[in-house]
Amino acid sequence: MTESATKLITELTMQALSKNPVYTDTFDEKHPAEISHIQLADWADLVLIAPATANIIGKMAAGIADDMLSTTLLATQSPIMVAPAMNVHMYAHPAVQRNMNELASRGVMFVEPGEGLLACGYxxxxxxxxxxxxxSVVKNFFERRSAQAQAPLRGHKVxxxxxxxxxxxxxVRYISNDSTGKMGFALAKAAQQLGAEVVLIAANTSLPSPAGVQMIRLESAQEMYEAVQEHWSNTGILIMAAAVADYRPKKAADRKIKKAGDTLTLELVKNIDILETMGQQKSSQFMIGFAAETDDLEQYAMDKLKRKNCDLLIANDVTREGAGFGTDTNIVHIYDRNGLVEAMPMMSKDQLGLYILELAAQRLEEYKS
Incomplete structure (x- = not known):
């Protein structure tokens, strides 16, 4: 408990209700052979902070260790889960949002706060x-860890x-977009972690190749289509996380185009739609598409899922802070043919990648049965 928490409920009351020792003072060592905050940090399988105020969230983001809780948090190597609770305006404050983004990028998990009447009256x-x-969230976390240990994607090619x-x-010039490849690389690491044979086909990214993953680096949409086709016959899961250019120049000049006049006209032609093409060809493959949108998220996501014959569609609003290209975090909605599967809170792309692959493994198992 923090000192502030003891103003609301006493240490003795918490001890009586929980039937466990309660720690509040970094310097109150209960056992002479142990340093309490180190012993607790090493002992935990998961650290849950509930309720988590704006203050402790800020301390965590800044690496401050000035009480028992914040000191233990710096010492632990265990997963950390945070359940925020504060005034609606505090929660929306840019500093608080920045701190939560920072923590999510480090892998801290969040239990999304609810909406309703707050203690302050708002x-x-x-x-x-x-x-x-x-x-329930904590139980799901440990169930997922147990499932991961069983390598549910062993024998599948992703x-x-x-x-x-x-x-x-x-x-010397090209047309591209803002995608960095971070989400796709996170998915590749997750698939490998769950036991799959992984082929990662990457365009225009400088990210290092994930360990244990077959890496194919290329440039254009056409090259990506050919690479996907090459592996298609024995693919179990196809995840199209790339931002594939819709159009390309009709003719690429073999020499640098020199500046001449006040305007330059480029004629563009449509690229092959890889996701739609593979959706038309699929037999037993499980397909996951991505949609980066700026408005009408559900409408566009469901339309894309059905047109392209996907099994799951991961959609995000790239205008939201903490989501989209270049960030270490993401905020997505997951859809299947029946509609919304889950609206995910902000989390690191590594965490999200693992969640998506676990969901895919679960769906594949359901299809078998």
């Missing part, structure tokens, strides 16, 4: 999630595309 987002729901394709105008 109504809005910031209310501590119900204890039963927090317990092909993942990543990055933004690059379409040449001339030897």
């Amino acid at each position: 109504v809005g987002k910031g209310r501590l999630e119900e204890p039963e729901q927090i317990v 092909v993942i595309t990543a990055g933004g394709t690059l379409e040449r105008i001339d030897p």
